[in-house]
Amino acid sequence: MSRSPTRAEVRAAVSRRLLPFALVLAYLVAVVVIDLRTPAYLRLDVYAALAPVTAAAVCTYRQTVFVGLVDFFLMVAHHGVLTAESSPVNRVGSVLGNILIVGAAIAVARLRRDGDALLERVRATGEAAQRALLxxxxxxxxxxxxxxxxxxxxxxxxxxxxxxxxxxxxxxxxxxxxxxxxxxxxxxxxxxxxxxxxxxxxxxxxxxxxxxxxxxxxxxxxxxxxxxxxxxxxxxxxxxxxxxxxxxxxxxxxxxxxxxxxxxxxxxxxxxxxxxxxxxxxxxxxxxxxxxxxxxxxxxxxxxxxxxxxxxxxxxxxxxxxxxxxxxxxxxxxxxxxxxxxxxxxxxxxxxxxxxxxxxxxxxxxxxxxxxxxxxxxxxxxxxxxxxx
Missing domain, CATH: 3.60.40.10 (PPM-type phosphatase domain)
Structure with a gap:
């Protein structure tokens, strides 16, 4: 027996999509705030890089892209080209490191999105075939x-x-x-x-x-x-x-x-x-x-x-x-x-x-x-x- 989802079910589905995204953003903001309050030699950008990686596993593709871009610009602004406190080698390493991590996270999110889309098409085809039987x-x-x-x-x-x-x-x-x-x-x-x-x-x-x-x-x-x-x-x-x-x-x-x-x-x-x-x-x-x-x-x-x-x-x-x-x-x-x-x-x-x-x-x-x-x-x-x- 099929039926249309209720408003409560729609709200629950939206919450399930937004909650992981909100938690990942909160984690990223917390890392940046802690990084700003600690000495410059204490580098926390590696912990910030966990945000896009985590988003690739639990968020949608667009949410992962957004988290990756935010992480990249924050880390580059704080430890990259806008700061002269570190050597050029470190600045270039920060930029390249963030590019690689964010790019990998986005690639994983895209593969996951394509896999989910393929699974949904297979499920829809199987459902149509099974509904023809029953x-x-x-x-x-x-x-x-x-x-x-x-x-x-x-x-x-x-x-x-x-x-x-x-x-x-x-x-x-x-x-x-x-x-x-x-x-x-x-x-x-x-x-x-x-x-x-x-x-x-x-x-x-x-x-x-x-x-x-x-x-x-x-x-x-x-x-x-x-x-x-x-x-x-x-x-x-x-x-x-x-x-x-x-x-x-x-x-x-x-x-x-x-x-x-x-x-x-x-x-x-x-x-x-x-x-x-x-x-x-x-x-x-x-x-x-x-x-x-x-x-x-x-x-x-x-x-x-x-x-x-x-x-x-x-x-x-x-x-x-x-x-x-x-x-x-x-x-x-x-x-x-x-x-x-x-x-x-x-x-x-x-x-x-x-x-x-x-x-x-x-x-x-x-x-x-x-x-x-x-x-x-x-x-x-x-x-x-x-x-x-």
Missing amino acids: RPLPLRTHSVVVDGFYVSSQRDALVGGDIYEVVDTPYGTRVLIGDVRGKGLGTLGAGAAVLTAFREAAYHRRDLDSGVAAMEQGLTRYHRSAEYQARTADAHAAEEFVTALVMGTEEDPAARDGSPGEVPVVFVDCGHPSPFLIGADGGVRELRAAEPGLPLGLGELVDVPRSRQRVTLPPDCRVLACTDGVTEARNRDGGFYPLAERLDAWAALPTPELLERLRADLAAHTGGRLQDDVAVLVVERAPGSEAGR
Whole structure:
């Protein structure tokens, strides 16, 4: 979920840029003042030269240039051409020494600026590519609104081993949340294969079972690809599997006579953690499947089809689905995150606030050190929608 920075965040960002610059200038002024109050034979220009060097490490390029020029003119004025107290050799040495130090500091600052610019371009390109894989939340269809958040366990990555998607089709809404075995950017290939198959099947296959079969076929094709075989040849890695939960707002004849505003939802569980039904009255119930199916990639091990579960979503009720990065998150003592307990306490909160509380509390529980990628989706009826559509 992207948002514009607040005024407080803008002020904090400006302070972070100006504070190092102000400290470096204060240090330079302090050195000059001390130098003016000490005997002429006590040379402090070497300490002043630390100012542009430090600025090159912690300040912007323009700030470094400014500090370097100030340092150069101050030291030259005090120990260089404007003073006759030292020998010509010392004066020339002061000038050349300051030129070399300031020039080196500016060169380092420029290299650092160019490196930061390159890193920003790479990050922007990576963000665009990753956002093409996972669209920003919330997502809306005719019948539901899906909000949530995603946190990669890999630093500076927007996506990892968890996947999600929401598709509005002629047969109703299709929602997917999944988790590729493993974590980080190395799982993107399998995740992309499942997502591609899900998006295609959602438009051309009416029932969820055939859509799940298409996802399994897509993952199998990826495992047989030359790219995957080359990547796993040396590691002798087993084929990746993907746990997934597929939801759909299919037309349910049994629910046609239900209350207005009800949305019949069908679940197909592929070895994924069970979702939670959050009632309008604040009650929370785990929607555990009687016989959870095998993860994608392992379906050929048994001949039994994956079971379907039907739930009628009453007005103002929500379904929360997540990956095991939430349910298996541990604190310092090894305790698992108490998701059901937290949801029961926050069930009356609006969805955005509930998600904000959950994300902050999860970070506090783990001490900011996630062991696995985290994806959370909350599915609720769209305002003004019709059931089953």
